[in-house]
Amino acid sequence: MTDTPVAFVTGAAQGIGLAAAERLARDGFRVVAMDRNAERLEPAVAELCAAGLNVKAAVADVCQRAEVVAVIAAEPRVDAMVCAAGIYNDATFLDLDETRFRQMLEVNVMGTFIPAQEAARRMQAGGRIVTISSRGALGGTRFAHYVSSKAAVIGLTRAMAMELRPLQIAVNSVAPGFTDTPMTRSAPPEMFAAWEQLEPSGKAASPADIADAIAFLASPATRFITGQTLFVDGGKSLGGLSI
Ligand SMILES: NC(=O)c1ccc[n+]([C@@H]2O[C@H](COP(=O)([O-])OP(=O)(O)OC[C@H]3O[C@@H](n4cnc5c(N)ncnc54)[C@H](O)[C@@H]3O)[C@@H](O)[C@H]2O)c1
Numbered sequence: 001m002t003d004t005p006v007a008f009v010t011g012a013a014q015g016i017g018l019a020a021a022e023r024l025a026r027d028g029f030r031v032v033a034m035d036r037n038a039e040r041l042e043p044a045v046a047e048l049c050a051a052g053l054n055v056k057a058a059v060a061d062v063c064q065r066a067e068v069v070a071v072i073a074a075e076p077r078v079d080a081m082v083c084a085a086g087i088y089n090d091a092t093f094l095d096l097d098e099t100r101f102r103q104m105l106e107v108n109v110m111g112t113f114i115p116a117q118e119a120a121r122r123m124q125a126g127g128r129i130v131t132i133s134s135r136g137a138l139g140g141t142r143f144a145h146y147v148s149s150k151a152a153v154i155g156l157t158r159a160m161a162m163e164l165r166p167l168q169i170a171v172n173s174v175a176p177g178f179t180d181t182p183m184t185r186s187a188p189p190e191m192f193a194a195w196e197q198l199e200p201s202g203k204a205a206s207p208a209d210i211a212d213a214i215a216f217l218a219s220p221a222t223r224f225i226t227g228q229t230l231f232v233d234g235g236k237s238l239g240g241l242s243i
Contacts (some may be wrong), residue, residue, distance in 0.1 A: 004054070006075045007218060008032045010062050010115055011085030013040035015181030016132065019207030020082050020214045021045075025053035027215055029080065034071055034115075036061040036085075062111035068118050080128040080218040081119035083112040086149075088183055090142040101145040108149035109156065116160060116171070125168035130217045131157045132210075135177040135233040150175075154229050161227030170226040172217040177233025180204040201234045 007024045011017035012033035021033045025048060033048075035041040038059045045057035058074075060067035062085045072078060087107045091100060116129050136143060137150035154173055161171040178184065178195050184204065185192060196204050213232045216222060231237045 002076050004028075004030045005079035006030045006032065006077050007080035007082065008034060008072065008075075008078065008115065008119060009082040009084060010034045010060075010111070011083075011132075013037045013044050015084075015183055016176065016179060016207045016210045016214075017082070017084035018044050019211035020084055021055060022048055022053065023208070023211040023215045024080070024082070024218060025055050027219065029218075030054045030056070030075075032056050032058050032071060032075060034058045034060050034062070034068075034085070062115050063106055065114050065118070068115050072115075072118050072122055077124075078119050078122040078127065080130070081115055081123075082130045082132075082214055082218060083115055084132045084214075085111050086132060086183075088143070088146055091145070092142055093144045096145055101148075104145040104149045105152070108146070109152045112153055113156060116156075120160070120164055120167075120169055123167070123169050126220055126223070127164075127167075127169040128218045128220075128222070129160065129164075129169065129171040130214050131171070131173040132214075133157070133173045133175045133229060135175050135231055135237050137175060137229075138237060157229065158227045165226055168223070170217075170222060172222075172225060172227065173229040174210060174213045174217065175229050175231045175233070175237070176205060176210045177231070177236050178204045179207060179210055181207055198236075199234055200236055203234075205232065205234065 007029035013035035134150040
């Protein structure tokens with residue numbers, strides 16, 4: 001087995017996944033950057049490689065087990081899996097239909113379960129799984145399907161942590177608040193600005209802010225932390241306003 005630890009990051013073509021891939025590579029991992037979007041993934045990874053980082057692009061859909069298995073099987077070891085692939089769209093509760101709801105659960109929940117399970121099957125003691133939930137798991141308007149999917153990710157994280165603790169594999173979740181990524185930038189600019197004003201700081205987090213927390217939970221230093229959800233949201237999840 002080689003000495004270089006290997007981390008897999010899903011949803012790594014852009015946004016939080018890409019920032020996590022860069023950060024983990026800077027921390028000394030060989031990083032396998034996974035995404036279903038080859039057109040965005042390949043130039044993003046080429047840029048990281050040009051900066052001297054040990055990153056490989058692997059095109060795979062996280063909902064397709066055979067694709068995920070093939071990517072993981074190609075590496076000599078599995079030390080960390082970061083499940084950052086996800087989708088978001090909005091709809092009022094009264095308008096939401098089963099197709100949109102099921103698609104949200106498919107990508108955000110099944111697309112976390114499959115890579116996490118396949119990684120865990122290959123991990124040794126000391127392995128780390130980091131899921132990405134959301135402050136939205138606490139609730140919100142116009143995205144009941146997203147809220148449900150991210151609350152499920154927190155439940156899945158806790159359940160995985162309990163079953164994997166005898167194997168000394170730690171499983172934790174990072175719950176970002178509003179973050180400046182292509183996902184949130186796909187909204188009209190006036191909506192992005194309005195969302196930002198709802199943040200305690202008046203600002204969106206950067207993908208690097210979220211990657212800092214992911215890197216912490218993916219590091220060997222955190223062996224006594226498992227089953228936890230770390231909110232990285234500038235304090236918005238604390239609720240209420242106070243002086
Ligand atoms: N941006 C935010 O404000 C925010 C807040 C809370 C949580 N999150 C979560 O963080 C994660 C990353 O979000 P982001 O803002 O960087 O999103 P993004 O849309 O910018 O990037 C998501 C990436 O996931 C990939 N992806 C989607 N479905 C996939 C699939 N089936 N297989 C493989 N790749 C797939 C996309 O191609 C894309 O590259 C998501 O799980 C999201 O729900 C984001």
